[in-house]
Amino acid sequence: MSTNDRRQGPRGADVLVVDDEEDIRELLEMTLIRMGLGSHSAGSVAEAKALLDENEYRLCLTDMRLPDGDGLALVRHISEHCADLPVAVITAYGSMENAVIALKAGAFDYLAKPVSLEQLRALVKSVFRLPTQGKDAGEKDASAFLIGESGAMDQVRKLIEKLARSQAPVYISGESGSGKERAARAIHGLGPRADSAFVAVNCGAIPDNLMESEFFGYRKGAFTGADKDHDGFFHAAHGGTLFLDEVADLPLSMQVKLLRVIQEKRVRRIGETEETPVDVRIVSATHQNLKQLVDDQRFRQDLFYRLNVIELKMPALRERKEDIPALADALLSRLAEQAGLPIPRLSTQATQALAAYGFPGNVRELENTLERALALCGDDIIHLEDLALDPVLPAEADLASAESGFDGSQALRDGLQEYLDEAERQAILEALGRTDGNRTAAARLLKVTFRSLRYRMERLGMKE
Template identity: 60%
Template sequence: MSVDSERSVNSHRKTASPHILIVDDEPDIIELLELTLARMGMDVSSAQCIGDAKQLLQSRQFQLCLTDMRLPDGDGLELVKYIAQHCADLPVAVITAHGTTENAVAALKAGAFDYLPKPVSLKQLRDLVKSALSLPPMQTESAVQVSQRVLLGESAPMLQLRATIDKLSRSQAAVYISGESGSGKELAARMIHERSARHTQPFVAVNCGAIPENLMESEFFGYKKGAFTGAEKDHDGFFLAANGGTLFLDEVADLPLTMQVKLLRVIQEKQVRRIGETQEKSVDVRIISATHKKLNLCVETGQFRQDLYYRLNVIELNMPVLREMREDIPLIAEAVLVKLCREAGRSACSLKKDALALLKSYDYPGNVRELENILERTLALCFDTEIGKEDLQLPHKAKETPQIATIRLPTDLEQSLPLQDFLDRLEKDSIVKALNENRYNRTKAAKTLGITVRSLRYRMERLGLNERA
């Protein structure tokens, strides 16, 4: 088919008007989109197949591309991947038929900015266009270094991580950040937000594990004055506070199941009703979630809803651990030292070669956060401008042998048990011991075992301990 080349709907307008490319083989859809975009002051070009769209993309610069998923000469995903490879700064949104989410998720993972279901809602279209056109330009590496919030390092895992963050910032997709404690999950979430179309809107970070269960609904969704005793004024919850921006749900695995159901509904409907109100309010937030736990394992054990998991985990970002990026430790340590010295108002400090060697050999169970704590403790105790190996006071590496020696070997009776039954018996013994030591106070027992109370309840139910407790 021939290209409807350079169909400028508002040719009399200034050349600075945003230019949008529509790729669709349905004339009615093209006409609807053209009229809507023209009223918004946009210039429009259209193509009816992938081949013609590629020719237009090569001939001029666009600020946004809207493409159908089904085209005469191929799949819309092909065009999304082509744009991601050849026009990385161009946001592309896909139009999906019949409200199916599979194609939409595939497009988001391929690099699409967002998607529109058919029939196209003009309000959603206008909101999408405004959001896409507000995307900041992709940052160069030098601009990234100037940024206050940046993940430092030149190792291969860190370079890959920053490239992925830049890609995710050009999308509206929900992101799930996995990784060990202290690996920088919240920092990665803030970087995604600050490089996204929502960068001028709020970033609201919530630690899901720090909110009492009986306060969760009011904290997330808000309440109206007089809704309950103590509600002395209207309160916007986290969703309304983050409206237009990004809501970061840290330690999302700690949400109780009852709250997971309510959260799922809000994400699906994009509507929030404050406690004490009868009317719902529309909210537009991008959800970024994180946890140090294996969320897929929480789904398997029934601690986390599968449908919510798929809503949150559209795209997963895995944070590398510091022990996999040892070559980055000197750069990170230097930056941390500069920051700590500046905050303390003391002269700049440096690390001796033996101190750097020791820092590079350490395994960091707490990752970058532990490195920061080590250096902060060192500065508090060392008043020299040069920090040596002894000043770091790192624990010795020979710490695994005693742990191996204290592992309880199975008895003759237990040796005949299947592995899972043996592990269940060990787990049961540990729980019973913790309960006895804490006089069956489950909160204290859970703390002793290093797990949450909800996890303890689940394990007790699975092992048949609820009757006794």
């Protein structure tokens, strides 16, 4: 590597090592030398800041406890003055709280003492695969993954590009169909792990009795039917990203085991006595309110804080309606290409109807609507009737808007209460129809409790 590299120290130093224990510094420096990397070392925050003023590095490794301060102060200093420099903290065994605080402050990753050289090498390799700023970074950015020019999506893309450079766990919140997995893939695809596996797991689709074997794997003969060794999700995602979709559906017993793996970065397959290190970045998501589940004691608080180091909130489609035309065009192009059909265009009425619709199912519902319309349209134009949009639920309607569908004359003619009762009845019937009569799912769709739905149905004289 050229000594003229923008982020390389003038004496060939790629890494700044900060630790007040000389033996730790020597261990880290020798490991880096074997990897072909030069380093500078410092024993205090002041020495580290002086070296940062004089040199440019590609990575900083710092202990959390230093004689004149803590590593957290150095993390914040680097975030403010050397924004492109990844910094990893070294924490005492069992001090995960410090690691989480450092990640929130901007640290790239962490190592626990005693330092595992295998984990150190994995961390260093991931850093040195990081895309650099400027022309060498290529043209790839979050816009290749997420479509839309609204202010909400612009903020999402900017945050994703920052998150891609970190190894901190990310929690993606948002309604069903809002693009949480697409955001997770963008974080993976723009980061140093892009060439490694992205393993997506639907936590709600795995039977409880298979959770441990699916996540951690098993050894041949570990139980009846285990006729060969099997790698779990963590092994499959080694070096890459493990995406835990609908993480709120994990049973409490599995949450405990998952927490330990995240903290220790080690996995033991069923039937084995020894653990093996795993290098996995965790990204999780759910449409449920995870904080509320913690308050209800249905989700472990300690696991919540490990997963929710940085939160990315995906906006609902109704919160970025200006993106619907561009989204519709992109989806139609892909759907038509997959079907081997010419790309149709939307009529003016169809476009206006899509922009006015509430889309409780978000982007996923928009895609399903367009796929249906593509099959129904008789020519190269999709008309309003081809969309076959569902009636707008009251929870989705904006009564202050002209597109709300509120009929003031009917309310005056029939009486406000009767009008509202009928609207409520139709909304409940619509929700029950969408959920095949499942009242629990219908209540969730209507954003009311099950008890409230039952009361409303009784009040309206609707049979259960």
